Amino acid sequence: MSKTVNSPEQTPVLRVWGGQKLSGEVVISGAKNSALVLMAGSLLCSEACRISNMPGLADVKTMTKLLSALGLTVKRDHDVMEIDASGLNTSEAPYELVSKMRASFFIVGALLGRTGIARVPLPGGCSIGDRPVDIHVRGLQALGADVHVEHGVLHAYVRGGKKRLQGGHAYLDFPSVGATENILMAATLAEGETIIENAAREPEIVDLANFCIAMGAKIQGAGTDKIVIQGVERLHSCDYSVIPDRIEAASFLLAGAITRSEITVAAVCPEHLTPVLAKLAESGITVVADGPNRLRVIPTETYRGVDIETLPHPGFPTDVQSPFMSLLTLAEGSSVITEKLFENRLQHVAELNRMGADIRLKGSVAIVNGVARLSGAPVMATDLRASAALVIAGLAADGETVISGLHHMDRGYSDLEGKMRGLGAKLERTMVDVVSENPEPATAQ
């Protein structure tokens, strides 16, 4: 087939050949959703902090560029990052970086706490939902901040021209992870006591609180729905290590389960995975503790459908909804999956149905009727977690699955295909021409 004359643009795709048994051990990286907010948290301190177990992700690179644009010095050596915020010289964040990644908005609380001012473009929505920031705003207002939006930029400064925020009582209408993190960071340097009620309880919140405590902050109750912060004058340098990525760990457990393989997932915190392990057990899949911080999937030929409702922690994590759905496409019986956190996080359903799954959508509910087999197909990743779901489905499908939209995957998974290959999976990233009808591999990377 001759190529069109107008510039054969190229894009990477991931080819996955299904039907391989996996085996061995995979080491989990540091948590994306902790690493990003810890980097933002380093803005609170005017000395250098060393953070280890940093994952290698596109999002971490974006946050590095953002902090550098604010005057910080960020050095990385393998998984250790040194962030020196003594050079902070502006509280204004550039749109081109913030628009790339929602987590950029998590610098608002730290900037406001440290300098009394923050000017940060609104993050806007993303493929999984509108994602407003009203709860963040009300929380910061409860600490004595004036907050308004002008030309798409959020302007926040301490009321009455004061330098420091005032401790206050922030009740959250919904236990938002990002809002809890922004308010917690702002409150560490406020005058007096802050209480955050109906706070989010995710492990990443606890990690952020522990990082701030390591810098000298006074925080109690992280991990519960009531967090109490006694503001301090300043914070000091620290050495800290990011918790393992529970979402990445869950993705590998599901890859082991769907391929009926025995694999070990190492350097994990099993207690962070309680809701996921409970649903695996309910479906008849056995996962055992294999020593401290290690989990092993036991191969199970058949497993049952289960119903899942995504909820804030310790409920079932929305970030595991799509990978778990891939597993349930091959379960015996049906499963009802209700996505309660994000209004547009079921786009992977159409792609899984292209692979022969039998899933019907009713608003935010997906009814998954288990089928005997999936077949490989060209599919498109629509968001970060959907990309992992398609890889997991591809590992169990007959033949070849070709996944595009890999920029989503690279944002949040640290060398997913390298780690899968280490377990014996057959997959390869290749470049394909965008314009031609039948993509043919140009070069193997």
Ligand code: EPZ
């Ligand atoms: C964090 O996003 C994570 N991102 C998300 O992971 C994760 O899905 C989410 O928490 C829930 O666990 C990072 O940590 C970088 P929320 P966040 O505020 O903080 C609504 C991934 O795949 N809401 O808890 O943005 C909101 O629209 C990503 O790694 C408001 O209405 O999530 C959503 O429906 C995706 N107003 C719900 O709350 C607000 O001011 C939960 O959002 C804030 C949130």
